[in-house]
Amino acid sequence: MAQLKTLTDAIRINDLLLTAPLLTGAIWPKPPGQAAVQPLLVSLAIPHDISPTASSDDLSHTINYSRLCSLLRESIHDKIPPLENLEALACLVFDRLLLHSSADAVVREARLKIIQTRAPLNCKAIGIESVATKSSESSWTSTYVKHFCEDLECSTIIGVNTCEREERQIVRVNISIQRDGSVAHKENWVDFRSLSRTLHEKIAESSYLTLEALASYIAEITLRHLWSSCATPCQSTPFVTVKAAKPFAIVFAKSSEIEIRRTYSDYPGVFAGEPKACMHVGGTPRTSTHTAALALGSNLGDRFHNIELALRLLEAPQAVVGLANNDVTVAVVNTSFMYESAPMYVTDQPSFINCACLVETNLSPSELLHYLKLIEKTVGRVPSIRNGPRAVDLDIVLYDDAVIDTRQSPSKELNDLEGELVIPHPRLAEREFVLRPLNDMIPDVVHPLLYQSISSLLNALHIPVDLPPMCKVVPFPVSPLPVDYAFPYPAIDVVPPTLTYWTYPPSHGLTKKTTAGSYQTRVMATLNTTPDSFSDGGVHNTLPASLEYAQTAATSGAGIIDVGGYSTRPGAASITTEEETARVEPCISAIRADHPHLPISIDTFRPEVAEAAIRAGANCINDVYAFTGHESYPFSEETATQGAISCLTEMKKIARQFAVPVVLMHSRGDAGTNKNYFAYGYADQGVVEGVRIELGAKVDLVVRGKGGVRRWFVIVDPGVGFSKSLEGNLEVLRAAAAITADECVGNGEHPRFPTRTRLLMEDLENRRRNPLAGYPILIGASRKSFLGVILEQGTGRKTEPQERGWATAATVVCAVQQGALAVRVHDVCEMMDVVQVANALR
Incomplete structure (x- = not known):
């Protein structure tokens, strides 16, 4: 920022x-x-x-x-x-x-x-x-x-x-x-x-x-x-x-x-x-660009829809105020995670969905405030009691490092904000539901009046023990849209209604209150429509077989079904985009007809397949290359190939347009040929650090900047079984929680807590916040070949993928204990039993 x-x-x-x-x-x-x-x-x-x-x-x-x-x-x-x-x-x-x-x-x-x-x-x-x-x-x-x-x-x-x-x-x-x-x-x-x-x-x-x-x-x-x-x-x-x-x-x-x-x-x-x-529409062209932090909240109606609609309207002044050929610009360049929180001040009302975003704009603070009020009115906020229910609430929390207060003294009370412009927001330091989203994006930004960083204010915040804890959430949209769904804003992409949402703990750790019913690891059922997948190729590649598997998965309690039509098994044949689409599109459409309320993900790295699958009924994208394609290793913003950049741009556009969650996996190049086991030259836990840095670089490109995917839609997958040795896979499983821990990565000492008196400046520059901090994690170790290697040790017993169910169960328990949001498995009924008991033991 x-x-x-x-x-x-x-x-x-x-x-x-x-x-x-x-x-x-x-x-x-x-x-x-x-x-x-x-x-x-x-x-x-x-x-x-x-x-x-x-x-x-x-x-x-x-x-x-x-x-x-x-x-x-x-x-x-x-x-x-x-x-x-x-x-x-x-x-x-x-x-x-x-x-x-x-x-x-x-x-x-x-x-x-x-x-x-x-x-x-x-x-x-x-x-x-x-x-x-x-x-x-x-x-x-x-x-x-x-x-x-x-x-x-x-x-x-x-x-x-x-x-x-x-x-x-x-x-x-x-x-x-x-x-x-x-x-x-x-x-x-x-x-x-x-x-x-x-x-x-x-x-x-x-x-x-x-x-x-x-x-x-x-x-x-x-x-x-x-x-x-x-x-x-x-x-x-x-x-x-x-x-x-x-x-x-x-x-x-x-x-x-x-x-x-x-x-x-x-x-x-x-x-x-x-x-x-109020709204500059002509005259001297605007040249200065400013950065503002906005807080968003909703607790009426479809809360997720309301917030997404507000964000899309925010970037489309023409749709809000009908301006034509104007020079007003507002661009969302970063977003926080999304949280569900109990209401403050007025407690007899529904729970809130809260988040924050950073915008770059050439609007002045007063103009931006006026614009936000127009958006609130457009989305449907009806003024009621202070701090009461609203369809959407938009507040300017910070604007550059400006300090502005239009209230009259001596009546500068915290509640006296209606019609006034006060920056920074006067209640910022007391609101966890504002501080925590800001900490996701700008933990080191300093409050211009309190002279403390956002992270310091959050750490110093007193949270009452009787207050229900905040939970992070991942919303899933309805897909496809109902035939009678009317959307009155032709200037922006259609915002879908919400199908369901998942909750998981915020970054401040697990508590008994958090885990008791409010958070459980989910099961992602794996449905491969391919003839050559490593463990179930040719088993579910007909529509009746796929529907039977989906019915069993749904009955067993799976939280989502992951449909794939392209095998990443080493040596698997490459297929065209058209063939992959033909495999998954009818399958997803049929499952959606039978199970209208069950989330479905499409396992693909191709934008064309992802879009076709979403239009058929999928409401999540699962990509083994994290939106950068199979020619993206080693990956950096400077060395990325044109193919990787094109893939990234298109996949981000699709995810944004349809407002779907995305699973971004760590891998190194073509998953079917290039394993790159030994190049994890990082300190301490080398593979864990490698996943943080390599996958983190891709996730940052997906989330940050204009056109980025909302942070709350991103789930990370460390890629167990992809580009890792046996010990590397075990390291990832043992320390899965560390992959998304809020700590520093890179060489050198932590700049805030040095262990030696003098620090080398190059060490300080190389230390940075873990780019995967706070993201929910998905673990997919089901039937993987490294489990077969372990089972063979000592006994020499070779196993087929279908024989690794008990071994998979051990990895599932480990994933649950590490706080995984979901586990991707083949044997849904059996692994649901494992997850249910492991959830209870956590």
């Missing part, structure tokens, strides 16, 4: 005194073109990881703040060419820090505050705050700017008492103006002298009874000034905060004060053109 910062540390410089010539003058104005040298206080906050310096006590690993001060003093002084205003000075500071810094470390982001202490008449000080991030070697971007005017004093008639109506008294006003925009853009600049003069005159002419009325009047004057001074006022909606104080109102207090926050929409009779600020 490029714009949500992941560092908790910062290097600060506070109130560095600089002087610079400003054309805006000092207390008194100067003639046009004549500058006045001004004293300025510059404060910086630079995010920077100090861990290497802390562990080594070596200054070479940090940013030398002394050099930064020298850099600024050398660049900004009273001999430089005159600067137009404080905004121009801020741009100069960002240029020097981000593009030309000669400090000991590269500065990639800076938070800046500049105070002009010799402010225009009647003000104590004026200033500006902004944040900028280095976007390339020659440019930086800024998405936030705040102007402020401190202690503007004016004598006026204010008050309800007789004496207050007869004599003027001092009113002290503090104003801040906050925008979503760049400090470099002139439409975001403020003429402090003109504004302060206007305010002083208008306040002096007023005679309000209450501070409340005066504060509202001051906010309106400020907004009028901003509206009239900007050629395109709808480009960046300002939020004005006004604090109005009476220093002589209360004998034993310093002052009485009112604080309010207002924007154009608070004065609908004044700013008639304001609605055009």
